[in-house]
Amino acid sequence: MALTNTRALLTVEEYLAEVLALIEPFGAADVDELPLREAAGRTLAAPVVARGDVPAFANSAMDGFAVRSADLAPPTVLRIDAEVLAGSSADPAFGPGACVRIMTGAPLPTAADAVVPVEQTTLLPQGVRIDAPVAAGQHVRAAGEDVRQGAMVLDAGVRLGARTLSAAAGAGHATVRVVRRPRVGVIATGDELVPPGGDLGRGQIFESNATFLAAALTRDGGEATVLPAVRDTDAALAGALDGLAATCDLVVVSGGVSVGDADVTRIVLERAGARFRHVRLQPGKPQGWARWGGRGLPVIALPGNPLSAAVSYETFVAPVLDRFHRRPTPAWTPAVAAAAWSSPAGRRQLVPVLLDVDASGRQLVRPAHRHGSASHMITSLAAADALAAVAEDVTAVAVGDLVAIRRLP
Ligand SMILES: Nc1nc2c(c(=O)[nH]1)N[C@H]1C(S)=C(S)[C@@H](COP(=O)(O)OP(=O)(O)OC[C@H]3O[C@@H](n4cnc5c(N)ncnc54)[C@H](O)[C@@H]3O)O[C@H]1N2
């Protein structure tokens, strides 16, 4: 077969629009109801609303004494009529000249309207002396002051983690309704690939893209099925795709997308009507997508170079996972270059960078590896905190220039 070098040149946004159009967001049937402890990393399919007021009842913010503020003009000595601990359902009545000993989190007696911390009192044989002025409502946590019954605590599309799951628990829920995980097949292609842990012969390389893709897909709420790396033959790749077609929502292939004679991914998928593109992105220029088989299984093909595959995943596949889950893709934020580096003309460069903060709180970035965004580097991303984007028309980043960054999860 002759080398081909004509393919459409697209911007990052144009190509992203093409791959996003490959899938439909999941609907009402694609929902799992999970116990909170199994839901970390998943995306909410429906809003979580408070089952009741939070806090459910007015309670004390301090260990001390529940009082009626109107009765008090320090120094005042009050009789201690009762004690209420956290968890108590008691509501002791008390009148003028009396108070109730109370602990943090205990329900405020109906007769009280303020709490005096124990540090602002002195215990005497006949009761407790209030040593500081008392304002109505002080140290009282009002019912519903965090959130009212029926109010939304978490919106659909939220990615669940420690903060959000504890809010769901606090709002009275044992389970949450989450979007099911898209089933994603992973196929690495290449005759030169050796499973990690094996021994390399001349010309061979350890397979690492499938490990990246499986972990990133899991991180992003996918359920990865990783096939053993396939050899560079039409039959091997076609057979692998056929094997995944019945069960997967998406397949991600790495390698063989460029313009070489042996780029089997391109050759096999083109027969299935694939679109192979050059994207104004570095690393990650050659890209392709297709629909495979009778069910039209979406396939996204990434370049094989490890940094290219990883950057391509973050740029094109992670947003597809976000679309399945109906959740927003994280935004880019500004940062200031703390080092100078070069960038290719006409391509948006995505550089693995280290983050730092200067004395005035500005976010600083510098490349994580001396080879910057060179596509064969497997350690640069491992060391990085974020990706920095350098605009297509910029060829040199100078110290002090603004770049856009997105933190790596
Ligand atoms: N004549 C041209 N050659 C190339 C072009 C071009 O425009 N014209 N583009 C270059 C760019 S940019 C990239 S990126 C690569 C993409 O190539 P492929 O997607 O076809 O990838 P391979 O050739 O299969 O592999 C590239 C490189 O990555 C290693 N690799 C592949 N798979 C894995 C894996 N699973 N784990 C670890 N490493 C992997 C492979 O051994 C190669 O070294 O094309 C350029 N060429």
Ligand code: MOO
């Ligand atoms: O575009 Mo390639 O992905 O630079 O190595």
